Amino acid sequence: MTARDVLPGTGALPGAPATTQPAGRLLEVSGLTTRFDTPDGLVHAVNGVDFHVDRAEIVGVVGESGCGKSVTIRSILGLVRPPGRVVDGTAMFDGVDLLGLRGAQLRRLRGRQIGFIAQNPFSALNPVLRIHRQFANIMAAHGVRSGGTARDRARTALADVGIAGPDRVLDGYPHQLSGGMAQRVVIAMAMLLDPALVVADEPTTGLDLTVQRQILDLIRGLVQQHGRSMLLVTHDLGVVAQYCDRVVVMYAGKVIEHGAVRDVLNTPRHPYTQALIRAVPRPGQPLVHLTGRLPDLVDYPRGCPFQARCPDAFAPCDHVIPEAATVGGGQTYWCHLSKEPEVVR
Numbered sequence: 001m002t003a004r005d006v007l008p009g010t011g012a013l014p015g016a017p018a019t020t021q022p023a024g025r026l027l028e029v030s031g032l033t034t035r036f037d038t039p040d041g042l043v044h045a046v047n048g049v050d051f052h053v054d055r056a057e058i059v060g061v062v063g064e065s066g067c068g069k070s071v072t073i074r075s076i077l078g079l080v081r082p083p084g085r086v087v088d089g090t091a092m093f094d095g096v097d098l099l100g101l102r103g104a105q106l107r108r109l110r111g112r113q114i115g116f117i118a119q120n121p122f123s124a125l126n127p128v129l130r131i132h133r134q135f136a137n138i139m140a141a142h143g144v145r146s147g148g149t150a151r152d153r154a155r156t157a158l159a160d161v162g163i164a165g166p167d168r169v170l171d172g173y174p175h176q177l178s179g180g181m182a183q184r185v186v187i188a189m190a191m192l193l194d195p196a197l198v199v200a201d202e203p204t205t206g207l208d209l210t211v212q213r214q215i216l217d218l219i220r221g222l223v224q225q226h227g228r229s230m231l232l233v234t235h236d237l238g239v240v241a242q243y244c245d246r247v248v249v250m251y252a253g254k255v256i257e258h259g260a261v262r263d264v265l266n267t268p269r270h271p272y273t274q275a276l277i278r279a280v281p282r283p284g285q286p287l288v289h290l291t292g293r294l295p296d297l298v299d300y301p302r303g304c305p306f307q308a309r310c311p312d313a314f315a316p317c318d319h320v321i322p323e324a325a326t327v328g329g330g331q332t333y334w335c336h337l338s339k340e341p342e343v344v345r
């Protein structure tokens with residue numbers, strides 16, 4: 001089933017044109033720009049972001065806190081609320097522009113075609129409804145009639161995420177679950193209607209290390225087993241190395257480098273990517289901290305947004321926006337320097 005099957009005729013909607021995408025492409029984001037109108041001024045949270053996700057591919061979005069990862073995916077999913085506003089761009093999903101969809105159309109697509117796993121599972125669950133009712137509501141909202149009862153289907157979904165004794169969970173309320181169990185329930189809900197794309201925003205925040213790995217292994221298993229694609233937001237390059245095929249590195253609301261994980265992590269081209277890799281904790285070695293801070297997103301810098309923290313900044317960096325440079329098998333970066341890549345170990 002495709003987005004257009006779920007949304008018959010959406011291609012004719014204003015702002016939601018059907019276009020052709022390269023074979024194998026599932027999501028293509030172009031020129032995505034999102035602003036927040038605040039009393040302090042206009043926050044340039046996402047600034048012309050381009051990236052794509054192919055079928056059966058796991059793409060990581062990485063960068064330090066505040067660099068625009070969450071706002072990027074929330075913009076794509078239609079979850080940005082005032083004072084935030086998507087002001088430009090397209091997000092073509094299976095031939096339909098998500099940014100041109102409104103209300104019911106978007107809700108139909110989310111859940112059915114795109115499963116969303118949020119950072120905090122308790123914010124995704126309704127605190128006053130028993131879990132079985134929440135599963136039933138999802139199925140009812142999407143007009144899904146299963147072979148068995150809604151409860152049978154929910155039971156199977158919970159078993160798929162490794163919950164033994166699903167009936168006890170189904171009859172309970174969210175507050176009776178541990179963080180890890182609650183996230184498993186949310187994952188089961190996200191996978192319930194067999195989405196083509198799973199979007200996970202730091203899905204293991206707040207969980208202890210062992211549970212984090214179990215949850216990530218679980219999500220990857222469910223994604224790969226069914227040939228789905230995933231967009232995985234994380235600030236952890238270890239997670240990118242272990243779970244992703246390609247990576248998109250963001251800084252100050254821009255993509256500054258992207259490519260195959262092995263290329264970007266072995267031979268990072270952008271000084272910011274190099275600094276991020278150097279800051280990954282290594283056993284037996286002193287911690288390296290990223291120095292400096294993100295630029296002011298209200299008074300957005302001209303030129304390269306990383307200039308103030310870049311050890312290699314030179315004449316053009318403070319007033320000329322770098323052009324994209326592509327090397328090897330598609331590794332692309334935005335930097336005025338064209339020196340050989342640093343090998344970070």
Ligand SMILES: Nc1ncnc2c1ncn2[C@@H]1O[C@H](COP(=O)(O)OP(=O)(O)OP(=O)(O)O)[C@@H](O)[C@H]1O
Nearest residue numbers: 036038043045064065066067068069070071072297
């Ligand atoms: N409601 C809002 N009002 C004003 N600014 C906002 C709002 N939400 C986000 N922003 C700004 O947008 C920028 C990007 O935020 P975002 O949450 O996407 O960062 P992030 O990379 O996901 O960080 P984290 O890893 O901490 O979640 C930040 O500067 C943030 O302050």
